[in-house]
Amino acid sequence: xxxxxxxLTTTVQVEGFRxxxxxxxxxxxxxxxxxxxxxxxGMIERRPALIARCRNAADVAASVSFAREHGLAIAIxxxxxxxxxxxxxxxxxxxxxxxxxxxxxxxxxxHAIVEGGATWGDxxxxxxxFGRATxxxxxxxxxxxxxxxxxxxxxLRGSHGLSCDNLLAADIMTADGKLVHASETENPELFWAxxxxxxxxxxxxxxxxxxxAIEPExxxxxxxxxxxxxxxxxxxxxxxMKTAPDRLSGLAEFxxxxxxxxxxxxxxxxRVVAFAHVYDGPADEGERVVQPLRSFGEPLVDFSGxxxxxxxxxxxxxxxxxxxxxxxxxxTYLKGLDGDVIHEIMSRMxxxxxxxxFASIWKFGGAVQRVAADATAFxxxxxxxxxxLDAIWSSASDDDANISWVRKFWDDMQxxxxxxxxxxxxxxxxxxxxxxxAFGAEAYGRLQKVKRKYDPENVFRLNQNILPS
Ligand SMILES: Cc1cc2nc3c(=O)[nH]c(=O)nc-3n(C[C@H](O)[C@H](O)[C@H](O)COP(=O)(O)OP(=O)(O)OC[C@H]3O[C@@H](n4cnc5c(N)ncnc54)[C@H](O)[C@@H]3O)c2cc1C
Numbered sequence: 417x418x419x420x421x422x423x424l425t426t427t428v429q430v431e432g433f434r435x436x437x438x439x440x441x442x443x444x445x446x447x448x449x450x451x452x453x454x455x456x457x458g459m460i461e462r463r464p465a466l467i468a469r470c471r472n473a474a475d476v477a478a479s480v481s482f483a484r485e486h487g488l489a490i491a492i493x494x495x496x497x498x499x500x501x502x503x504x505x506x507x508x509x510x511x512x513x514x515x516x517x518x519x520x521x522x523x524x525x526x527h528a529i530v531e532g533g534a535t536w537g538d539x540x541x542x543x544x545x546f547g548r549a550t551x552x553x554x555x556x557x558x559x560x561x562x563x564x565x566x567x568x569x570x571x572l573r574g575s576h577g578l579s580c581d582n583l584l585a586a587d588i589m590t591a592d593g594k595l596v597h598a599s600e601t602e603n604p605e606l607f608w609a610x611x612x613x614x615x616x617x618x619x620x621x622x623x624x625x626x627x628x629a630i631e632p633e634x635x636x637x638x639x640x641x642x643x644x645x646x647x648x649x650x651x652x653x654x655x656x657m658k659t660a661p662d663r664l665s666g667l668a669e670f671x672x673x674x675x676x677x678x679x680x681x682x683x684x685x686x687r688v689v690a691f692a693h694v695y696d697g698p699a700d701e702g703e704r705v706v707q708p709l710r711s712f713g714e715p716l717v718d719f720s721g722x723x724x725x726x727x728x729x730x731x732x733x734x735x736x737x738x739x740x741x742x743x744x745x746x747x748t749y750l751k752g753l754d755g756d757v758i759h760e761i762m763s764r765m766x767x768x769x770x771x772x773x774f775a776s777i778w779k780f781g782g783a784v785q786r787v788a789a790d791a792t793a794f795x796x797x798x799x800x801x802x803x804x805l806d807a808i809w810s811s812a813s814d815d816d817a818n819i820s821w822v823r824k825f826w827d828d829m830q831x832x833x834x835x836x837x838x839x840x841x842x843x844x845x846x847x848x849x850x851x852x853x854a855f856g857a858e859a860y861g862r863l864q865k866v867k868r869k870y871d872p873e874n875v876f877r878l879n880q881n882i883l884p885s
Contacts, residue, residue, distance in 0.1 A: 429486070430466065436478045439471035439515055452512060453504055455493070456557075459742040459815070460501030464491065464510040470533075471515055473621045476589045480619065483509040484591070484875060491878045492615050494533045495559020496738070499745045500845035502615075502878050503562075511619060513561065521546060521627075527584055528627055532620040534560045536570075536729060539625075544726045548627040550582045556730045557738070560623060565614050566840040566880065567794045569802070571694035571728060572628070574665035574782035580611035580794055581787050582626045588618040591875040595621065609866040612794030612855075614839060615879040616863070617870045630725050635702025638719030639710045640683070640690035643670060646762045647755070649689055649712045650777070654753045656708055662782030664705055666693030670765040671774035673717070678734065683717040685771075690719075694728055741772060744819045745806045746826050747841035748833040749799035753777065757832045761803070764825045769817045770809035778802040795859050799834050804841045839880045851880050 434441045442449045443466055452467045465488060468479040483490045489508030496503045496514070504510055513533030519542035520529045528550065530539055537556030543549055551572035553563045560579075568579020576582060585599035588606065596618070598607040609617060641649050653668050668691055675684045691709050695702025699722040710718060719731075750757060765775055780799055789796040805825055807818040822843070839854050852860045863882045867874070872884050 433466075433468075433478070433482045436482075437468060437470070437475045439469040439475050442467040442469065453510065454739045455496040455498070455501055455503050456736075456738050457499050457501055457741075457743045458739050459744075459812075460504060462501065462504045462506045464505055465507050467510040467512050469512045469515050473587070473589060473595055476511065476513075476532075476619050476621055477593045477595070479509060479511045480589060480591065480875070481593050483511075489878060490875060492561075492619055492876070494561035495535050495557060495563070497555070497558045498562050498840075499743050500842055502845070502880075505878055508878075513619070514559075516621070519543070521548070526627055528625050530560055530623045530625060532561050532622055536560060536563070540726045540729050543627055544630065544724065547629055547632070549630040549725055550625040550627050551576050551579050552729065553579070554729075554732060555736055556733055557736075561620050562615070563840060564623065565610060565612075565620065567612055567838060569778060569838070569840075571665050571725075572696050573780075573784050574662040575696040576626075576628055577783040577787060578794060579625075580792055581783070583607075583611055583623060584626055585624040586610050587621045588870075589621050590618040591871045591873065596870070599624075605862075605866050606870060608791075609793050609863055611792035612839075613863050613866070613882060616867055616876055616882045618876060630696070631698055632724060633699045633722045634697075634725050634728060635695045635699045635706055635722055636720060636728050636731070637666070637691060637693040637695070637702075637706035637709050639712075639715035640673065640686075640688040640717050640719070641712060641715050643687035643689050643762075643765070645713065646670065646689040647758055650753070650758045651755070652712050653691060653709065657779050657781070661695075661697075661705060663696045664693055664702075665696070665779070665782070666691060667776045667778045669774055669776045670761065672771040674735065674772070676734065680717050686716055687765075687771075688716055694725075741808045741810060742812065742815060742818070743806070743808050744822050744843060745804060745841045746822055746843040747802055747804040747838040748826060748829055749836050749838070750777075750801040750803050750829075750832055751799070751834055752832070753801055757829075760829065760832070764828075767821070768807075769814065769821050770807065772808040772810070773818070774806050774808075776804050776806065778804065790859075793855070793859060793863055795855060796834075796836070799836070802838055803829060804838070806841075842880060845880065851882060854880070 491505040493503035516531040516533040536552035564579040
C-alpha cells in the first residue's frame with residue numbers, strides 16, 4: 417500500500433509539473449521519450465526519469481525548481497553533441513532546450529539574440545541572408561550553448577576569434593531560479609566564467625553575439641593527398657600557415673574517405689591527409705591565397721570551391737549522423753609541429769583500429785591569439801596547434817580497442833603538449849584532474865569562486881565540472 421501511495425504522489429507531482437510548463441514533460445511511457453533521450457554519441461544509452469522540453473525561461477525555472485525539490489540530477493541538452501554525453505542522465509531530469517532555438521537579429525545587424533537551445537544551423541539560417549555571421553563550429557547540428565560555453569573553434573576563428581570571444585552577453589537561469597544577465601558591465605565575473613567554463617553556472621536561456629559582415633561566397637579549400645605523403649606535406653602546410661593571412665582558418669586531417677555520394681568513387685576507402693580551410697574574404701582573393709595548399713603535388717581528390725558560408729557550414733553534416741556511431745574524442749594542445757610530432761601522428765594513425773576514425777591538427781592564430789589569457793575562462797591562447805583524436809566505430813565489441821588506442825596515443829603525445837586540452841573534446845570526461853588541469857590552478861580557483869556564488873550546491877554538475885570547493 418505504502419508503495420502505491422508513493423507512486424500516486426509521484427504521479428500527482430509529475431502532473432503538477434506538466435501543468436506548469438508550456439512545453440511537454442516526457443516520461444518513459446511517452447511516445448517521443450526514446451527519440452528525445454538520444455544524443456549524438458551512439459555509445460551513450462541513458463534513461464532520464466523525465467524530460468522537460470522547455471519553451472521559455474519560465475519552463476526552465478520550473479524545471480530547475482522541480483528537480484531540486486525532488487532531488488533529481490539535472491542534465492542540460494541543447495545540440496546533444498557532447499561526446500561525453502553530458503546532455504543526458506540516468507534517472508534524473510533532462511532539461512531539453514532544443515525547442516528554444518529562436519534567433520533574433522537586432523536592427524543595425526551588429527548583434528543577434530540566440531536562444532539557449534539553438535544550433536549553429538539555426539544561427540546561420542537567420543544571419544547569413546543579411547550578409548552577417550558569427551563564428552560557430554564546423555557542423556550545423558552542434559548546439560550553440562555547449563560549443564560556446566567551452567570555447568568554440570570554427571572556420572572564422574582567424575578573423576574573429578572563438579565563439580566565446582564573440583559573446584556580448586548571456587541570460588543565465590541559476591540554481592535558485594533567478595535569471596541573471598551577464599556581460600562586461602553586469603556580473604562581469606560570471607561573464608568571464610561563461611566564456612570557457614562550460615554549463616557550470618546555470619542554464620543559458622539566451623546569448624547575445626556580435627555579428628560580422630560575411631561575403632556572399634567564400635573560398636573553401638579541400639585538397640586530399642595520399643596519407644603516405646603526410647611527412648612531406650604537413651611540414652609544407654605548417655610553414656605555409658606561418659605567414660598565411662589571419663582570414664584563412666583551417667586544419668589538416670588524417671582520415672579515410674568514406675563511400676559517400678559526395679566523394680568521387682575512385683577515392684573511396686583511401687587513407688588521406690586532407691586540408692580543410694576557409695578564407696573569410698572575397699572569393700577571388702581566397703582562391704589565390706589557398707592555391708599553394710592545392711599544389712603540393714597531385715591531390716587524390718580536391719573538394720575546393722567557392723560557396724556561401726552557410727553551405728560550408730553544412731559540408732560535413734552528412735558524415736556525422738546523430739546516434740549512429742560510437743565515439744571517443746580527446747584533444748591536446750601542441751607546443752609545435754616538428755618532424756617528430758608529425759612522424760608520431762602518422763605512425764599512430766597507420767595503426768588506427770577503425771577506418772571511420774580521424775585525427776585533426778587545428779591551426780590557431782590570428783584573432784584567437786589576440787585575446788589575453790585572463791580575459792576569458794578559456795584561458796591561454798598561445799598554443800599554435802590542437803590535435804584532436806576522434807575515434808569513431810560501429811560495434812560495442814570494439815569499444816575497448818578504440819578507446820584504449822586513443823588513450824595510449826593521447827598519453828604518448830603529452831610530451832609534445834602544452835599540458836592542456838580543449839574541454840569540448842574531453843574523452844568521456846574521465847580523470848580526476850581533467851578539468852582542473854585543462855584550466856590550470858589559477859583559472860580553476862577563479863572559476864570555483866564564481867561557482868560558489870552561483871551554484872554552491874553543485875546542482876549543475878553533469879558537465880566539465882568545477883567543484884565549488
Ligand atoms: C559532430 C561534432 C562536431 C563538432 N564540431 C566542433 C567544432 O567544429 N568546433 C568545436 O569547438 N567543437 C565541436 N564539437 C564539440 C562540441 O563543441 C561539444 O560537443 C559541445 O558540447 C556541443 O554542444 P551542444 O550544445 O551540442 O552540447 P549538449 O550535448 O547538448 O550539451 C553538452 C553540455 O553543454 C552544457 N549545456 C548545453 N546547453 C546548455 C545551456 N543552454 N545552458 C548551460 N549549459 C548548457 C551542459 O553542461 C551540457 O551538459 C563537435 C562535436 C560533434 C559531435
